[in-house]
Amino acid sequence: MKSSKKLRATRNQEILALTNQRRLCKIVGTLEMAEQIWDTETVKNITRVQSETNTIRKTLTLSSIECVMITMTYNRSLAIYDELSHQCHVLNTIHQSTDVDKADRLYVIPGNVTSFTERTTAKPPESYLNVRLCDDLDPTNTSGVYRITPVPGKSFDVFCDMDTGDGPWTVIQNRQSKEVDFYRNWDEFKSGFGDLHGNFWLGNDQLSVLTETPCVLRIQIHSLNGTFGYAEYSQFQVSNETDQYRLFVTGFSGNVSNAMEWNSGYMFSTRDRSNDIYERISCAEVRLSSWWHKRCTKANLNGLYESSNEKFMVYWEGFYGQDIKIQLRTTKMMLKKP
Incomplete structure (x- = not known):
């Protein structure tokens, strides 16, 4: 040999x-x-x-x-x-x-x-047991997948965005293309799905753990013509499964409408578990979207990608300041400590 x-x-x-x-x-x-x-x-x-x-x-x-x-x-x-x-x-x-x-x-x-690799200098090891969110990483690290421990005994992988301003950010949702189907059931949204390097939903169990202490939420979106928009909330929290992953979000700033806060206080809904306020219809089925539906939603970030139907498409209502649903090309939801 x-x-x-x-x-x-x-x-x-x-x-x-x-x-x-x-x-x-x-x-x-x-x-x-x-x-x-x-x-x-x-x-x-x-x-x-x-x-x-x-x-x-x-x-x-x-x-x-x-x-x-x-x-x-x-x-x-x-x-x-x-x-x-x-x-x-x-x-x-x-x-x-x-x-x-x-x-x-x-x-x-x-x-x-x-x-x-592209790394030019070696960094000292950072124990993921001491990393609650991506904020705790060395800010000179590159964007990528890291293991974190939000609370003792619960460790999992997340994608850390080290490049977006005011970060680092822990990415909880990312949609850049149609490769991953987001019209899924309760258990799939509970545990998460997709590829952390591409399109994914981190998982409602993980969101609940990450936000036991309220976090800052930043949503970055692009319309079909490439226009960039963002909405940031100073407080974002998701309850546990017993409370149906109820959403609490407030403290808006950004260059698009405050569409997300309209859903604050409402539980998560999927095609097989409806928690919206309607009795005869299910918003998750009507919109082909699992989300914190109220009377459905003004922000449909988990809708059907590239759909030509306004009801099903990925949209943000009031993207240009008017009450019009604007279809989106990309969406990204990210967290950081207050």
Whole structure:
């Protein structure tokens, strides 16, 4: 087999493997063991090429074991755990030439991948146990997926927007295209869905945890012609499931109408659970939209993307200061501490 001084320098670092069929995690050995599975040059090439082009998720983790579990969650078979920054880089695949036996395992190769990313300087690790919202991260970090712990014992991944002014911001909803269907049921909105790097709803359970202490909410929207609008609220809070994820929002400022506050005090509705004020119709079904419906809504950010029907489309009523529903191309909802 071919040798590699670069890999040999870290030969005592563990390669972790996970048998996908049984969902079990165990240590299978060192880099020498990896070389028995692949030749050294293949391992080196995978590490270089995949991290340069196919990183689909980058998450702050405390250990390579946790990196394994995250990679399993996204049904991927290769990741690189950066021991210097405590980042888990989940990669898109193992290798095109991998045979069936090899593909049945998940491999995490430890090492410093700084040279393979856009990062130019290594930052000290930040324990996600001390990160309640993205506000708590080093503001010089890049935008991306990070693990946070809003309350003790409850940790999950979020997308942190480190670029928008007055941030960092914790993104709770993002719609940029039609790839993800938002017309879903109660349980799906409860747990969240989509891709944190693209279109997603973070999850009502997560919103409730994040806003146990009221947060600042910022909504950024673009109309079909590209006009930018924003609405910011000094207090935003979502109750727990027992209270049907009731919305409380106030303290408006922005360059569009105050459409969101119209829904304050009302519970969340989905196609299979109606909590609006109507008795004979369901706003979630009428608008094809799961939302905090009152007499339906003036802000339909979870509507049907690119719909030509005014009832179903993603819209903001009063975008230009008039009571007219303006269809939107993009929407983003973000939180930060007061």
